[in-house]
Amino acid sequence: MAYFLAAICGCVVAVTSGCSSIGAASGAVAAVASGTFTANPAVGLGVGITVQAATDEAVNRFVKNMHADQQKLIAETAGRLPVDGSATWKIKHFLPVENGHGQVRVTREFSSVLASCKEFAFSVQDGDTPAAPEQWFTATACFDQSAWKWASAEPAVTRWGSLQ
Structure with a gap:
C-alpha cells in the first residue's frame, strides 16, 4: 500500500513539475511512506535513495530514447x-x-x-x-x-x- 501511495504522489508531482525533479520527489515520497510504516528512518532513507536513483535512471533512459x-x-x-x-x-x-x-x-x-x-x-x-x-x-x-x-x-x- 505504501508503494502504491508513493507511486500516486510521484505521478502527481511529475505532472506538476519538470522532469529533473521527478526522481527527487518520488524518492522523498517513498522515504516518507517507508519511514512511516516501518518506524525506522534508516529504512526510509535507504528506500528513498533507491527510488530516486531508479526513477532518475528511468527518466534519463526515456529521454535518451x-x-x-x-x-x-x-x-x-x-x-x-x-x-x-x-x-x-x-x-x-x-x-x-x-x-x-x-x-x-x-x-x-x-x-x-x-x-x-x-x-x-x-x-x-x-x-x-x-x-x-x-x-x-x-x-x-x-x-x-x-x-x-x-x-x-x-x-x-x-x-x-x-x-x-
Missing part, C-alpha cells in the same frame, strides 16, 4: 537529400514529450573508405505557429551499410545536452 528517435529521423532526412537540398522533419511520439519539427539542409557530402557522410544544418522550431522561434544546429550523418545514422556528438550537445 526520445532524442534518439529525433536524431534518427533527422539523419534519415539528411541522407535522402542532395547537397544544397532541404526538407522538413517532424516527429510525434505517443506521449507528448520531445516532439519536434524543423528543417534539414545538407551542406556537404564526403566519403572515405569506411563510410559516405553528409554534413547538414537542422532547425528545431519551438511551437507550431509561423512566428515560433527556431534554433539551428549542425551535425553529421553517415551511411552504415543499411541506413543513415547520426554520426556527430559535439555539435548536438547544445540541443540534447549530455543525453545523446
Whole structure:
C-alpha cells in the first residue's frame, strides 16, 4: 500500500513539475511512506535513495530514447537529400514529450573508405505557429551499410545536452 501511495504522489508531482525533479520527489515520497510504516528512518532513507536513483535512471533512459528517435529521423532526412537540398522533419511520439519539427539542409557530402557522410544544418522550431522561434544546429550523418545514422556528438550537445 505504501508503494502504491508513493507511486500516486510521484505521478502527481511529475505532472506538476519538470522532469529533473521527478526522481527527487518520488524518492522523498517513498522515504516518507517507508519511514512511516516501518518506524525506522534508516529504512526510509535507504528506500528513498533507491527510488530516486531508479526513477532518475528511468527518466534519463526515456529521454535518451526520445532524442534518439529525433536524431534518427533527422539523419534519415539528411541522407535522402542532395547537397544544397532541404526538407522538413517532424516527429510525434505517443506521449507528448520531445516532439519536434524543423528543417534539414545538407551542406556537404564526403566519403572515405569506411563510410559516405553528409554534413547538414537542422532547425528545431519551438511551437507550431509561423512566428515560433527556431534554433539551428549542425551535425553529421553517415551511411552504415543499411541506413543513415547520426554520426556527430559535439555539435548536438547544445540541443540534447549530455543525453545523446
